[in-house]
Amino acid sequence: MIEKPCGGEAMKASPIAHRRVLDYAYMDIDTLFRDFHISDQGYSDEQVEESRARYGKNSLSGRASDTVLYRLGRAFLNPFTIILFVLACISFLTDVVLASNFSRNITTVVIILCMLLISGAVRFTQELRAKRVADRLTGMIASTVLVRRGRKWVRVSSTELVVGDLVRLSAGDRVPADIRLTAAKDLFVSQSVITGESAILEKNADTLSQGQAQSYAGYRNLVFMGCALTGGSGEGVVLAVGEDTVYGGFAAAESSRKNRFDQGANSIAWVLIRFMAVLIPVVLIACGLTKGDWVSAFLFALSVAVGLTPEMLPMVINACLAKGSAAMGKKQTVVKNINAMQGFGSMDVLCVDKTGTLTGDKITLEYYMDILGNESQKVLDFSYLNSLYHTGVKNHLDSAVLQCREMPGHERYFQELADRHQKLDELPFDYERRFASVLVRHEEENLLIIKGSIDEVCRRCSSVEYKGQRHEFSGDGAESVRAIVDEMLEDGMKVLAVAYKPLKEATLSQEDEHDFILLGYLAFFDAPKESAAGAIRKLQKLHVEVRVLTGDHRDIAVSVCRRLGIDTAQALTGRELEQLSDDELPVKVERTTLFAELSPRQKVQIVQLLRANGHTVGFLGDGMNDLSAIVEADVGISVDTAAEAVKEGADVILLKKDLNVLEEGIHEGRRAFANVSKYIKITASSNFGNILSIVVASVFLPFFPMTSLQLLLLNLLYDILCLVLPWDHVDEEICARPLEWSGRTLGRFMRFFGPISSFFDILTFSYLFFVLCPSVCGGSFASLAGSGEALRFIALFQTGWFLESMWTQVLILHLLRTPRIPLLQSRPSRPVMLVTLLGTLFFTVLTFTPAGSPLGLTPLPPVYFGFLALVVSLYLLLVTLAKGRYIRRWRELL
Numbered sequence: 001m002i003e004k005p006c007g008g009e010a011m012k013a014s015p016i017a018h019r020r021v022l023d024y025a026y027m028d029i030d031t032l033f034r035d036f037h038i039s040d041q042g043y044s045d046e047q048v049e050e051s052r053a054r055y056g057k058n059s060l061s062g063r064a065s066d067t068v069l070y071r072l073g074r075a076f077l078n079p080f081t082i083i084l085f086v087l088a089c090i091s092f093l094t095d096v097v098l099a100s101n102f103s104r105n106i107t108t109v110v111i112i113l114c115m116l117l118i119s120g121a122v123r124f125t126q127e128l129r130a131k132r133v134a135d136r137l138t139g140m141i142a143s144t145v146l147v148r149r150g151r152k153w154v155r156v157s158s159t160e161l162v163v164g165d166l167v168r169l170s171a172g173d174r175v176p177a178d179i180r181l182t183a184a185k186d187l188f189v190s191q192s193v194i195t196g197e198s199a200i201l202e203k204n205a206d207t208l209s210q211g212q213a214q215s216y217a218g219y220r221n222l223v224f225m226g227c228a229l230t231g232g233s234g235e236g237v238v239l240a241v242g243e244d245t246v247y248g249g250f251a252a253a254e255s256s257r258k259n260r261f262d263q264g265a266n267s268i269a270w271v272l273i274r275f276m277a278v279l280i281p282v283v284l285i286a287c288g289l290t291k292g293d294w295v296s297a298f299l300f301a302l303s304v305a306v307g308l309t310p311e312m313l314p315m316v317i318n319a320c321l322a323k324g325s326a327a328m329g330k331k332q333t334v335v336k337n338i339n340a341m342q343g344f345g346s347m348d349v350l351c352v353d354k355t356g357t358l359t360g361d362k363i364t365l366e367y368y369m370d371i372l373g374n375e376s377q378k379v380l381d382f383s384y385l386n387s388l389y390h391t392g393v394k395n396h397l398d399s400a401v402l403q404c405r406e407m408p409g410h411e412r413y414f415q416e417l418a419d420r421h422q423k424l425d426e427l428p429f430d431y432e433r434r435f436a437s438v439l440v441r442h443e444e445e446n447l448l449i450i451k452g453s454i455d456e457v458c459r460r461c462s463s464v465e466y467k468g469q470r471h472e473f474s475g476d477g478a479e480s481v482r483a484i485v486d487e488m489l490e491d492g493m494k495v496l497a498v499a500y501k502p503l504k505e506a507t508l509s510q511e512d513e514h515d516f517i518l519l520g521y522l523a524f525f526d527a528p529k530e531s532a533a534g535a536i537r538k539l540q541k542l543h544v545e546v547r548v549l550t551g552d553h554r555d556i557a558v559s560v561c562r563r564l565g566i567d568t569a570q571a572l573t574g575r576e577l578e579q580l581s582d583d584e585l586p587v588k589v590e591r592t593t594l595f596a597e598l599s600p601r602q603k604v605q606i607v608q609l610l611r612a613n614g615h616t617v618g619f620l621g622d623g624m625n626d627l628s629a630i631v632e633a634d635v636g637i638s639v640d641t642a643a644e645a646v647k648e649g650a651d652v653i654l655l656k657k658d659l660n661v662l663e664e665g666i667h668e669g670r671r672a673f674a675n676v677s678k679y680i681k682i683t684a685s686s687n688f689g690n691i692l693s694i695v696v697a698s699v700f701l702p703f704f705p706m707t708s709l710q711l712l713l714l715n716l717l718y719d720i721l722c723l724v725l726p727w728d729h730v731d732e733e734i735c736a737r738p739l740e741w742s743g744r745t746l747g748r749f750m751r752f753f754g755p756i757s758s759f760f761d762i763l764t765f766s767y768l769f770f771v772l773c774p775s776v777c778g779g780s781f782a783s784l785a786g787s788g789e790a791l792r793f794i795a796l797f798q799t800g801w802f803l804e805s806m807w808t809q810v811l812i813l814h815l816l817r818t819p820r821i822p823l824l825q826s827r828p829s830r831p832v833m834l835v836t837l838l839g840t841l842f843f844t845v846l847t848f849t850p851a852g853s854p855l856g857l858t859p860l861p862p863v864y865f866g867f868l869a870l871v872v873s874l875y876l877l878l879v880t881l882a883k884g885r886y887i888r889r890w891r892e893l894l
């Protein structure tokens, strides 16, 4: 066997193909069929099960682990519930097991267990909802593959594939697993997904000889998962699935690269965790030293930690995004990768292709003419043969050409034409060469017919044919020929050139593609879409710049863009782009709105440059040539009608290719984003304020400012409130601009609003400690030491702070959720309102009922509520003022 199976220079990174896959590249097909017990009937159900059990499923880990059980675990096993459980156990020990018969009391345990159940159940329902949305959406666009099972060729989801399956592939497919080819007909693939190289490779079913292959490209009889079939068709046997594939090895690295969003969320979580890591020990030591009870101090510090952990962060994010994508689902947009929702929210540059996006979906063949513009049947005939026989990914142009056989009375004609010209060979269309070659046999002669981009075809022509006569192709002749084409391009027509030459050989190679005879042109009507101009204006209003990236001719692109009101002053072609130096590139790309005559590689390059310039980039395209750029962009967008491979690479699929649909998507994305942002910023700042107060209180107070249970109770209320946040309304002005996703603005927000709440907390402490409690209990805490009144003192104090804390924490949410005046100018959604009202009311009333006492809550005298009202109004006022200042200074709130 070979030493280094896949060590070629073309490799991106280390993952190598599975040994099994490589070994069978060197064995003949009979051995392969024998070893895997494959008959020409395909696998039976039992064989499928057996193979799946042995070699695994064809899915990459991300989705596979996402089961209901996993979500259940996530809902119930988190720091919050675990600490609750620990507390319940401790209470059970102290209150029940170790307590004397008379003081035995199980209420605390029951309360804690109820909290545990409620929080877990609420989380779980949310998790399930998010999962249902995700499943439904992925189900709508699952990629499928043709496989031989039980004597029939059936279409199954590619996740159903198992090792040993016989599959059939054709142009436009994405290779669904690592496969050894058993038959191939002009099969061409792009392996750029795994090697990063854009070259198109021909593959076949021949057995390799020992030591022949040194790189992925060298394995001519293997196709790897994720690669795209650009032309031809073939059959093969699946040899590796899921994570055993080369692509599976990359997938983990790939997803982490792409996911700016998770990085953002993580950085935010870390900001909060760092705060806690510093402050929680301070609380523990201060409480331990001042109160002398280290066990309680530990429990208290633990509860503070729980209270401050943004444990709802993943859940709120998930719920917001799921809700956003469900809303988009109703608007003809399927979000495959839920994290792309965030990309929608922060996208500020949208790259689009031309055909179907800016121009109508249907292209029609308008003229077929010779080089001087007269209608020519020969041009049509040759183009027809070319479109019919090339097996590259067929696009609208080919469909438009093939449409001619549907003209009444012409079916027979085109049928006979095809019969008279049998196909010998081809080099299918690809976007680097930009033309398609087909070799046909006509009578005694072999004809090589090409059709494609005017520039590329003309470059390869040495003569022209006019009225059956051949002429040299040079000088004035060429000029007058160009004049006709230019005129059509100006009018926004799409023009292809058609040429041919006789060939002796019966097979075709790239070396033959020169010295053609130019025959004429095809002109397609590709009119700008009426709705596009409006959509572009709307996008501009949303501060999303539209850039056009097309492979088409510059003149037609300019013509179309001009009619749609897109700035064309700075159009750049692929060739010009190549000539720019590394310094000029970022600047020039930044200023240009229209890029034409691009190769697929250049589309990627532009997306990369824009991202490097700090933009969040969306890419909308439907062709094979857009695939790499779609994968590279922050939000890759494609359409339902695109080739399988392209759809697979995209994050978002539009069921209708229309910019207007996108505009709504952006709105939804921003809404989801705003709600996430709301949660994070408000939680972070109020937590920051709380911990400051707790640190101060634990240093100065001779007892705990709140019991652990009360802290957890507050936390529960707040969490439930946060759970309904995804359903909150978002103000229009927040959605007016792309929203930035980073921890950068979080810090300043926390520092700005956090201390305000600490200030009022400390005010409340002082009032309770020095005024209210002494007046009710009849003396300062020190003078009451040891007596029963001291316990009452503590209970009063704790209840007082519990209520103040709850009121301010709930209010801050209403204050900061909008830059406007809360409740009056911007109304929260009904669930948010309901939870707020019921929650605060419930806990306030609770202090007066007997049910409050197990929680350490005790009725407060009316005068306290006077104080509370005062504090709350002052707090409202101060935060409102601060908010105004914050917005003036940084021109944004969330």
Ligand SMILES: Nc1ncnc2c1ncn2[C@@H]1O[C@H](COP(=O)(O)OP(=O)(O)OP(=O)(O)O)[C@@H](O)[C@H]1O
Binding pocket: 352, 353, 354, 355, 356, 394, 395, 397, 398, 429, 431, 434, 435, 436, 451, 452, 453, 454, 495, 496, 549, 550, 551, 552, 553, 623, 625
């Ligand atoms: N089926 C085809 N046969 C021959 N040549 C083709 C075919 N499709 C495209 N071409 C050539 O390749 C060039 C680039 O293709 P195309 O215009 O589809 O690029 P694109 O980037 O996908 O454009 P768009 O932005 O309109 O989607 C075309 O101008 C045309 O000359």
Ligand SMILES: [Mg+2]
Binding pocket: 353, 354, 355, 622, 623
């Ligand atoms: Mg295209």
